[in-house]
Amino acid sequence: MATNRPLRLLIVEEALRSVGFGHWYEYLKAITEGMKAAGVEVELLVAKAAEPAVLQTLPARPVLRYTAWEFAYYSKNPFKRWYGTLQHNFRFAKDVAAHLKQAEPYDIILAPTIQPHHILAWYKIARRFGGKKFDRLVIICVNGPGIHMGNGRFQFSLSSRFYRKVLRMMEPMHRSGQVTFVCENRKAIEHFRQLCGLEFTLFPHVVAFPIISRVDNGNKEGEVTLGSLGSPRTEKGSGLLQQMAVSLLKRSDRPPVKFVIQWINARGELAKKAEALVNDSRVEFIDTPLNTDQYLACLRTLDGLVLPYQTRHYYDRVSRVATEAVCLGLPFIYPRNTWLEDVAERCGAGVGFEDGNAADLERAVIEFAARKTELQALAAERRDLARRYHSPDRFKTLLLRQPDELAAMAF
Numbered sequence: 001m002a003t004n005r006p007l008r009l010l011i012v013e014e015a016l017r018s019v020g021f022g023h024w025y026e027y028l029k030a031i032t033e034g035m036k037a038a039g040v041e042v043e044l045l046v047a048k049a050a051e052p053a054v055l056q057t058l059p060a061r062p063v064l065r066y067t068a069w070e071f072a073y074y075s076k077n078p079f080k081r082w083y084g085t086l087q088h089n090f091r092f093a094k095d096v097a098a099h100l101k102q103a104e105p106y107d108i109i110l111a112p113t114i115q116p117h118h119i120l121a122w123y124k125i126a127r128r129f130g131g132k133k134f135d136r137l138v139i140i141c142v143n144g145p146g147i148h149m150g151n152g153r154f155q156f157s158l159s160s161r162f163y164r165k166v167l168r169m170m171e172p173m174h175r176s177g178q179v180t181f182v183c184e185n186r187k188a189i190e191h192f193r194q195l196c197g198l199e200f201t202l203f204p205h206v207v208a209f210p211i212i213s214r215v216d217n218g219n220k221e222g223e224v225t226l227g228s229l230g231s232p233r234t235e236k237g238s239g240l241l242q243q244m245a246v247s248l249l250k251r252s253d254r255p256p257v258k259f260v261i262q263w264i265n266a267r268g269e270l271a272k273k274a275e276a277l278v279n280d281s282r283v284e285f286i287d288t289p290l291n292t293d294q295y296l297a298c299l300r301t302l303d304g305l306v307l308p309y310q311t312r313h314y315y316d317r318v319s320r321v322a323t324e325a326v327c328l329g330l331p332f333i334y335p336r337n338t339w340l341e342d343v344a345e346r347c348g349a350g351v352g353f354e355d356g357n358a359a360d361l362e363r364a365v366i367e368f369a370a371r372k373t374e375l376q377a378l379a380a381e382r383r384d385l386a387r388r389y390h391s392p393d394r395f396k397t398l399l400l401r402q403p404d405e406l407a408a409m410a411f
Contacts, residue, residue, distance in 0.1 A: 030208035034392020068117035093121035144191035148315035187316030237308030255369035305332035311355035329383035347386035349378035
């Protein structure tokens with residue numbers, strides 16, 4: 001569609017409402033700035049309720065009235081949940097269509113975090129506006145609908161049929177190049193291959209944080225400070241983390257470990273704070289969201305991270321916290337046989353533990369404390385590779401279908 005004018009990119013993300021809650025702001029800011037540096041004109045469609053700081057710092061239009069994130073359509077009644085899924089697809093399609101009808105044509109539309117609440121909407125938009133208001137639609141599917149059952153196999157519920165059906169309806173658009181389906185790791189690509197039979201493209205999850213130096217966290221020689229940042233949802237292993245910490249801090253032979261745990265109110269199934277940890281001086285709870293500066297300041301005081309995520313949910317799900325960790329040279333503790341293990345082994349460092357096993361997580365913390373210097377050195381050594389792999393420039397290369405020099409190491 002572009003002739004003598006710059007390429008035009010539209011990014012559509014209803015979840016972008018705040019600069020201080022979740023990772024969407026930094027993620028989309030990195031993509032936006034990387035594309036603008038390459039001479040691409042960028043616009044974003046974001047939540048109608050977006051904070052002024054979002055609109056002041058990004059070329060964003062607040063037009064999307066509803067969000068499917070933050071469990072807005074959740075109900076214990078499965079029929080109400082699926083009615084909500086369909087309802088949001090139609091609401092979302094209406095808002096995006098209203099913008100496209102009055103906007104100048106785009107070369108590419110990027111939909112960066114898609115779930116079933118959006119997929120039918122994008123099918124309708126692609127059929128109606130493809131080739132007229134945009135040349136290509138790039139859809140990044142971040143969460144597969146299946147549950148990992150071991151050995152790389154996924155189990156799909158009856159509700160997954162809707163997702164499968166719409167993806168297969170879009171297969172002719174996929175074959176023609178009008179629609180590109182994307183995942184952010186090879187395990188997720190296999191997940192969607194088993195779901196619908198389509199071959200997805202691999203893109204990196206973009207991080208553009210500056211390199212930070214650690215500050216004196218007040219630790220004495222041999223002491224270790226480990227952080228666990230993000231919402232305390234059950235799937236993120238917050239209950240397991242606390243079970244391990246209660247046990248470890250009771251031990252007379254424990255290493256000198258302190259924990260920094262973020263515990264912010266968020267919708268969804270949340271774990272509860274362990275009373276034994278609330279008044280323990282070796283545990284610090286952060287009860288508020290962190291903006292970018294606060295988040296980086298927190299990371300600078302840590303020796304490593306603990307990511308006790310449940311494998312059935314995080315086997316192939318990208319953790320932005322882990323991606324940021326490897327790009328900053330920060331080692332972490334992770335569940336084995338997950339994408340987290342892949343990223344640690346390829347371009348980071350850390351210690352693995354058995355999924356759901358608090359005793360083995362405790363062992364991993366003890367091992368991390370003993371090997372802290374070694375793990376930090378390895379993470380720092382691999383940091384530059386991680387930053388290249390996850391860079392906005394590499395994302396731009398793939399989005400514009402240019403040769404990728406790091407394709408061989410993709411994981």
